[in-house]
Amino acid sequence: RPINHNKEPAAASTNSSSDQITRINWRVPAVFQKTMPVIGENPVFLAESLRSASNGAIHLEIFDPGEIVPAFSITDAVRDKKVVAGYTWLGYDQGKIAASPLIAAVPFGMEPWEYSAWWFNGGGKEITESLYKKYGIHPIYCGMTGPETAGWFRERIKSLDDVKGLKIRFAGLGGQIIERLGASVTMLPGGEIFQALEKGAIDATEFALPIVDQALGFSDVAKYNYYPGWHQPFTSSHLVINLDTWKSLTRSDKAIIEMGCTAAVTRNLAHAEAVQGEIIANFDQIGVSAERLPLNLLKELKKVASQVIEEEAQRDADFAAVLASQKKFLSNYKHWKSLAYLPRNFDEL
Amino acid sequence: MSSDGRAENRFSDFIDKLSLKIGSIVSYIWLVLLCVIVTNVILRYVFSEGRIELEELQWHLYSIGFLFGLSFALTTDSHIRVDILHEKFSPELRAWIELYGILLFLMPFCALIVMFGLPFVMSSYEVGEVSASPGGLPLRWLIKASLPVAFLLLAVTAVARLLRTWSFLFNNARINK
Amino acid sequence: MGANEALAVLMFLSFILLVFTGYPVAWILGGLAVMFTAFAIILEVDFDLSIGVDWFFTSLSVDRIWGVMENWVMVALPMFVLMGLLLDRSGIANQLMIGFSKLFGRVNGGLAIAVTIIGLLLAATTGIIGASVVLLALLGLPPMLEKGYDTRLATGTVCAVGTLGILIPPSIMLVLMADRMSMSVGDLFLGAVFPGAILGSLYILYIWFFGLISPEKAPAAMEENFEWDILLELFRAIIPPAFLILAVLGSIFFGVATPTEAAGMGAAGALILAISRGKLNLGVFKEVLQETTKTTAFIFAILVGATAFSLVLRGLGGDELIERVLLGLPFPPTGIIVCILLATFLLGFFLDWIELTLIVLPLVSPVVASLGFDPIWFTVLFAVCLQTSFLTPPVGFAIFYLKGAAPKGIDVATIYQGVWPFIILQLIGMAVIFNFDSTVTWLPSRAYD
Ligand code: NA
Ligand code: NA
Numbered sequence: 001r002p003i004n005h006n007k008e009p010a011a012a013s014t015n016s017s018s019d020q021i022t023r024i025n026w027r028v029p030a031v032f033q034k035t036m037p038v039i040g041e042n043p044v045f046l047a048e049s050l051r052s053a054s055n056g057a058i059h060l061e062i063f064d065p066g067e068i069v070p071a072f073s074i075t076d077a078v079r080d081k082k083v084v085a086g087y088t089w090l091g092y093d094q095g096k097i098a099a100s101p102l103i104a105a106v107p108f109g110m111e112p113w114e115y116s117a118w119w120f121n122g123g124g125k126e127i128t129e130s131l132y133k134k135y136g137i138h139p140i141y142c143g144m145t146g147p148e149t150a151g152w153f154r155e156r157i158k159s160l161d162d163v164k165g166l167k168i169r170f171a172g173l174g175g176q177i178i179e180r181l182g183a184s185v186t187m188l189p190g191g192e193i194f195q196a197l198e199k200g201a202i203d204a205t206e207f208a209l210p211i212v213d214q215a216l217g218f219s220d221v222a223k224y225n226y227y228p229g230w231h232q233p234f235t236s237s238h239l240v241i242n243l244d245t246w247k248s249l250t251r252s253d254k255a256i257i258e259m260g261c262t263a264a265v266t267r268n269l270a271h272a273e274a275v276q277g278e279i280i281a282n283f284d285q286i287g288v289s290a291e292r293l294p295l296n297l298l299k300e301l302k303k304v305a306s307q308v309i310e311e312e313a314q315r316d317a318d319f320a321a322v323l324a325s326q327k328k329f330l331s332n333y334k335h336w337k338s339l340a341y342l343p344r345n346f347d348e349l
Numbered sequence: 350m351s352s353d354g355r356a357e358n359r360f361s362d363f364i365d366k367l368s369l370k371i372g373s374i375v376s377y378i379w380l381v382l383l384c385v386i387v388t389n390v391i392l393r394y395v396f397s398e399g400r401i402e403l404e405e406l407q408w409h410l411y412s413i414g415f416l417f418g419l420s421f422a423l424t425t426d427s428h429i430r431v432d433i434l435h436e437k438f439s440p441e442l443r444a445w446i447e448l449y450g451i452l453l454f455l456m457p458f459c460a461l462i463v464m465f466g467l468p469f470v471m472s473s474y475e476v477g478e479v480s481a482s483p484g485g486l487p488l489r490w491l492i493k494a495s496l497p498v499a500f501l502l503l504a505v506t507a508v509a510r511l512l513r514t515w516s517f518l519f520n521n522a523r524i525n526k
Numbered sequence: 527m528g529a530n531e532a533l534a535v536l537m538f539l540s541f542i543l544l545v546f547t548g549y550p551v552a553w554i555l556g557g558l559a560v561m562f563t564a565f566a567i568i569l570e571v572d573f574d575l576s577i578g579v580d581w582f583f584t585s586l587s588v589d590r591i592w593g594v595m596e597n598w599v600m601v602a603l604p605m606f607v608l609m610g611l612l613l614d615r616s617g618i619a620n621q622l623m624i625g626f627s628k629l630f631g632r633v634n635g636g637l638a639i640a641v642t643i644i645g646l647l648l649a650a651t652t653g654i655i656g657a658s659v660v661l662l663a664l665l666g667l668p669p670m671l672e673k674g675y676d677t678r679l680a681t682g683t684v685c686a687v688g689t690l691g692i693l694i695p696p697s698i699m700l701v702l703m704a705d706r707m708s709m710s711v712g713d714l715f716l717g718a719v720f721p722g723a724i725l726g727s728l729y730i731l732y733i734w735f736f737g738l739i740s741p742e743k744a745p746a747a748m749e750e751n752f753e754w755d756i757l758l759e760l761f762r763a764i765i766p767p768a769f770l771i772l773a774v775l776g777s778i779f780f781g782v783a784t785p786t787e788a789a790g791m792g793a794a795g796a797l798i799l800a801i802s803r804g805k806l807n808l809g810v811f812k813e814v815l816q817e818t819t820k821t822t823a824f825i826f827a828i829l830v831g832a833t834a835f836s837l838v839l840r841g842l843g844g845d846e847l848i849e850r851v852l853l854g855l856p857f858p859p860t861g862i863i864v865c866i867l868l869a870t871f872l873l874g875f876f877l878d879w880i881e882l883t884l885i886v887l888p889l890v891s892p893v894v895a896s897l898g899f900d901p902i903w904f905t906v907l908f909a910v911c912l913q914t915s916f917l918t919p920p921v922g923f924a925i926f927y928l929k930g931a932a933p934k935g936i937d938v939a940t941i942y943q944g945v946w947p948f949i950i951l952q953l954i955g956m957a958v959i960f961n962f963d964s965t966v967t968w969l970p971s972r973a974y975d
Contacts, residue, residue, distance in 0.1 A: 372816060377815060379819070386787060386789075389787070422824050425820060427823065429551050429824050435548025447549070455557060
């Protein structure tokens with residue numbers, strides 16, 4: 001007789017004081033530690049709101065990376081039903097699902113609300129669901145932060161020449177792009193970055209939001225912090241659920257989980273936007289200089305980015321399909337975007 | 350009778366020889382690893398060129414080395430025991446511990462890794478998994494396959510050990526060494 | 527206590543008892559994972575109790591072993607082992623250690639002090655516990671035994687100094703802890719500097735004192751008086767290998783190279799040194815390579831077994847049990863800290879530091895913060911506590927690694943006896959750090975200004 005994954009393990013019942021029977025009790029491995037500001041706190045917020053909204057019937061137990069599943073194995077584990085759900089940044093699956101960076105973070109890509117528009121109203125949700133169906137996974141858009149910093153550098157970046165030969169830690173498509181400009185890219189795991197940067201084994205690194213990076217100590221050892229976050233104008237996270245399990249849920253449970261995730265997206269973005277300014281304002285005091293990358297370097301990066309993305313599209317049909325969907329959406333959206341918003345530097349004009 | 354309570358056995362002899370052979374071949378991997386690291390260092394510090402494929406090759410080599418080393422270490426009895434009481438036990442008692450240890454602990458663990466390691470490799474093969482880093486190595490299923498294969502080899506080596514222990518306990522033909 | 531927690535407790539106890547059968551630790555860990563999964567399923571299917579562990583869950587062991595395979599940091603381990611074996615089998619290590627100890631002239635226990643100093647340097651570079659214990663055992667143990675040192679003092683020194691590697695920065699353990707606690711790795715590194723130095727000094731004082739009391743068990747390296755030409759001669763003998771080791775350690779310390787690169791270059795240097803001194807023929811080299819395989823394999827076997835064991839233990843709710851017990855303690859804040867440290871120490875008997883850092887640290891950190899203690903101070907104490915637990919019988923990972931790398935004929939019982947004095951030193955060190963929190967907090971407060 002197969003084991004019922006939805007059945008309540010005894011351990012959890014001790015925490016739940018409600019009389020209601022727990023209908024859903026999942027172990028959910030998360031891709032960032034719960035203690036990480038913003039990005040780690042979001043799945044905890046999700047679990048808490050689902051729990052109170054369902055009066056204890058939906059219980060997600062969030063696990064830190066490596067606690068039960070290594071961070072980069074979350075989607076595999078969900079597909080094979082070793083755990084029924086996970087909270088992850090899909091871009092880490094680049095090696096298995098070539099199109100995944102488009103779902104998770106696109107260099108020079110959409111901005112957070114643009115992504116939401118594409119996901120909910122521009123066919124993004126449908127095309128992503130059908131892509132992940134092949135892998136037995138149901139993805140739900142469940143977290144969003146704005147741009148990340150373009151990285152922490154030990155030396156100032158004045159031109160393209162300063163990128164050549166630079167030893168830098170960089171993940172995803174962004175890594176491919178900066179490699180084309182002559183940087184030597186490595187992909188050290190998060191825990192090793194500080195030491196490598198402090199000791200000069202690497203010259204620079206990107207990782208996440210200023211508040212996260214500062215908590216990891218990068219601001220202590222690399223004094224030049226660069227913007228804009230060209231490689232990741234949006235950073236979306238997803239709750240991935242085993243497809244069979246998802247199908248077996250009642251309509252009401254599905255609705256509660258979807259609502260919880262939609263709320264988590266809003267709150268995650270709000271949180272991320274709210275706390276970065278203070279961190280940057282404080283940079284002067286700790287001797288960090290926050291600067292923008294030179295414009296010609298950005299232009300060069302953008303040129304290479306579109307080359308890399310086109311090449312990926314030629315290599316992989318799914319990548320091409322998702323890219324086409326995003327381009328189609330943006331071709332209409334751009335008219336609105338270019339007219340409706342004040343210029344970014346309007347206050348300074 | 351050998352000191353660790355095992356007796357001679359033709360099948361076991363064959364397997365042990367095989368395991369030692371594989372172990373001695375696999376051991377050269379450390380020399381290869383050393384060369385790869387040195388090459389990488391020279392490229393990085395002399396030509397300031399970082400090669401992801403060489404960095405990945407390093408952990409590919411190291412994981413093959415330690416995984417295939419597991420059975421080699423079993424044959425040469427190098428795995429760590431808390432011998433505080435063990436060394437005072439009679440050869441018979443030690444043989445019984447070995448027998449139950451293999452049957453109840455080592456074999457089931459090997460079975461777990463082999464059984465679930467195969468679909469792990471298959472799904473990597475099916476999606477054509479490659480490295481997630483730019484310029485990383487392709488054919489990820491190949492390195493993943495070293496996990497179940499190494500544990501299969503470990504299981505076969507354990508069978509050889511089991512048979513020796515069995516011969517020692519239940520056959521009269523104990524051979525003095 | 528629920529059925530699952532009863533199983534978790536039973537699983538702990540089984541491990542402790544079974545270890546004494548003398549069956550390899552690695553397979554007991556892995557085997558128990560499978561066995562208790564089967565028990566959980568039987569309880570679930572036949573007795574309708576909900577446990578929450580099944581084959582799907584336990585099969586995550588495969589993904590976790592893959593996590594070990596992918597771990598770039600660990601590549602340094604076999605290279606450090608290879609370097610140690612090359613220096614050992616070519617006789618260079620012996621020459622180096624004896625020569626180095628002659629610098630201490632007629633001081634009894636000079637060789638052990640030399641081992642401690644080399645170990646401290648080593649500590650400052652690897653932070654991989656298996657690597658530093660094994661490398662130190664290969665470099666330091668044979669010369670000490672040859673000189674007629676008491677086996678217990680020799681093994682105890684190597685074991686204790688080897689574990690100091692995980693405390694003295696840079697250390698992978700501290701990196702992971704900082705990660706868990708969301709604190710700056712730099713601050714934590716600096717916080718660990720004085721405690722590491724305090725422990726190192728305590729070791730040296732003890733050895734020196736031991737040599738004063740029982741000179742026959744820790745003989746001096748030199749009978750004759752100190753003379754300058756002896757010193758010159760010594761320098762000629764020890765400079766090339768000492769330079770090699772210092773180059774490796776220095777390149778990591780000053781950030782010229784990553785640990786993997788330095789370990790690889792160190793092994794290459796040892797190979798060249800051994801060949802140039804004509805101390806290495808093909809037969810010895812093959813043996814060295816095969817020994818590297820065995821040593822690396824027994825370390826990773828334990829890692830692999832422990833990862834399966836702790837997965838199942840966690841699935842059975844072992845973490846929640848620990849959490850409940852800790853948080854339910856009826857003590858004042860200081861008492862709770864002591865209890866947390868004590869629990870960590872006891873858990874260190876059967877869990878790896880990775881597991882402990884993952885399980886206990888995030889669990890207790892809110893408690894510590896809410897009690898108003900400095901998180902860096904606490905984390906350093908936690909680290910010292912873990913380091914001590916690796917030394918503690920019956921199950922100490924450092925003891926196992928040393929046993930694997932030590933010359934034949936040294937049994938676990940001898941090592942058990944050897945580590946006791948050092949455990950007492952650890953407790954003294956911990957008491958100092960506990961009572962004088964400035965030993966931890968002063969340096970980080972001065973840095974990066
Ligand atoms: Na260290
Ligand atoms: Na211990």
